[in-house]
Amino acid sequence: MKLVIVVVQDADSTKFLDALVENNFRATKLSSSGGFLKSGNTTLMIGTDDDRVDELLEVIKNNCQNRKKFVSPLSPMGGNVDSYIPYPVEVEVGGATVFVLPVEAFHQF
Amino acid sequence: MKLVIVVVQDADSTKFLDALVENNFRATKLSSSGGFLKSGNTTLMIGTDDDRVDELLEVIKNNCQNRKKFVSPLSPMGGNVDSYIPYPVEVEVGGATVFVLPVEAFHQF
Amino acid sequence: MKLVIVVVQDADSTKFLDALVENNFRATKLSSSGGFLKSGNTTLMIGTDDDRVDELLEVIKNNCQNRKKFVSPLSPMGGNVDSYIPYPVEVEVGGATVFVLPVEAFHQF
Ligand code: NI
Ligand code: NI
Ligand code: NI
Numbered sequence: 001m002k003l004v005i006v007v008v009q010d011a012d013s014t015k016f017l018d019a020l021v022e023n024n025f026r027a028t029k030l031s032s033s034g035g036f037l038k039s040g041n042t043t044l045m046i047g048t049d050d051d052r053v054d055e056l057l058e059v060i061k062n063n064c065q066n067r068k069k070f071v072s073p074l075s076p077m078g079g080n081v082d083s084y085i086p087y088p089v090e091v092e093v094g095g096a097t098v099f100v101l102p103v104e105a106f107h108q109f
Numbered sequence: 110m111k112l113v114i115v116v117v118q119d120a121d122s123t124k125f126l127d128a129l130v131e132n133n134f135r136a137t138k139l140s141s142s143g144g145f146l147k148s149g150n151t152t153l154m155i156g157t158d159d160d161r162v163d164e165l166l167e168v169i170k171n172n173c174q175n176r177k178k179f180v181s182p183l184s185p186m187g188g189n190v191d192s193y194i195p196y197p198v199e200v201e202v203g204g205a206t207v208f209v210l211p212v213e214a215f216h217q218f
Numbered sequence: 219m220k221l222v223i224v225v226v227q228d229a230d231s232t233k234f235l236d237a238l239v240e241n242n243f244r245a246t247k248l249s250s251s252g253g254f255l256k257s258g259n260t261t262l263m264i265g266t267d268d269d270r271v272d273e274l275l276e277v278i279k280n281n282c283q284n285r286k287k288f289v290s291p292l293s294p295m296g297g298n299v300d301s302y303i304p305y306p307v308e309v310e311v312g313g314a315t316v317f318v319l320p321v322e323a324f325h326q327f
Contacts, residue, residue: 002322003114003208005221005263007246028116028152028206031140031249043246043263045114045152047208057325065327097246099221099265100323104111105209107166109174112223112317137225137261137315140249154223154261156317213220214318216275218283 001103002048004056007032008064008096010040016063020046023059053100066095110212111157113165116141117173117205119149125172129155132168162209175204219321220266222274225250226282226314228258234281238264241277271318284313 008016013029020027025046032043048056070088117125122138129136134155141152157165179197226234231247238245243264250261266274288306 001208003210007263028150029142030152031142033247033249041246043248045116047206053323060325061327094327096325096327097265098323098325098327099219099321100325101210101221101319102322103208104211105162105207107169107205107207107209109170109205109207110317112319137259138251139261140251154225156315210319212317213320214271214316216278216314216316216318218279218314218316 001106002050002053003101003103004046004048004053005099005101006044006046006060006064006096007041007098008044008060009094010042012064012094012096013042013044016060017044019059019063020044023055025052025056025059047103047106057098060096060098064094064096066092069093110215111159111162112210112212113155113157113162114208114210115153115155115169115173115205116150116207117153117169118203119151121173121203121205122151122153125169126153128168128172129153132164134161134165134168156212156215166207169205169207173203173205175201178202219324220268220271221319221321222264222266222271223317223319224262224264224278224282224314225259225316226262226278227312228260230282230312230314231260231262234262234278237277237281238262241273243270243274243277265321265324275316278314278316282312282314284310287311 017027017029025048027044027046030043030045032041046056068090069092070090072088126136126138134157136153136155139152139154141150155165177199179199181197235245235247243266245262245264248261248263250259264274286308287310288308290306
């Protein structure tokens, strides 16, 4: 048994939770904030058999991997029009931090 | 030292927290949600000496074990009267998921 | 790699988070409550290399250590004037509970 703790961005969490259910993993979601550079994250605790850890890592990678994305900036809304960039800009989204912890005993009552 | 992580249903958490205090365990309560099949749960982190783990498991079992319970359905409140079941129904309540984690070092400052 | 779980009082958490950033540690903040004797606490998960654990413990100690403090009680606000203590009283503040957990694998995606 392992306890896998995964911190993901809020933007990815719904899709990721769906994928966990589809792949028959059970997760508990903890309210979290910070990490210092990223706004809005979610922490999940997932208990899994040792022999499914690699499968779980695949699910995490497929749904949460850090990637670049083009977004259209909002109109300047009363800001400085001179600094308004009228074309899509590339930003980084997603990313997951994963800790695989050993479990000495697991019980369900 | 062990760090015991326990996920219980909200309905059991007050009674369980009282029992922990009575038995001289210290717990920190994390806001949590999900597990996918159960609504409303609470995650507790409990630090304990190795030789009290079995005692703690007893407290968990006595307060949170999954059990059947008869509940009287609410009156249909504007719903379809034909589908209203006027007798108590059996539902499952409670249950606890427990991870016992090894601790390499424990400090209090 | 270690996963260090730290429970601190809310009063110390902003100063402590600043110190973590300054010392180049990354933390995720979980919403927590209880411990039974202390109101208002914060739980932080901090991933760190094995060789920086002692440095992290120093940061915790310097920012969160339990200490005594003199506070001026508020005026009685409609309470019993006879029991009002008009001079500062000594209270305990701060304190940190620290669990250092072994990590079997660490991934970032
Ligand atoms: Ni195992
Ligand atoms: Ni131990
Ligand atoms: Ni290590």
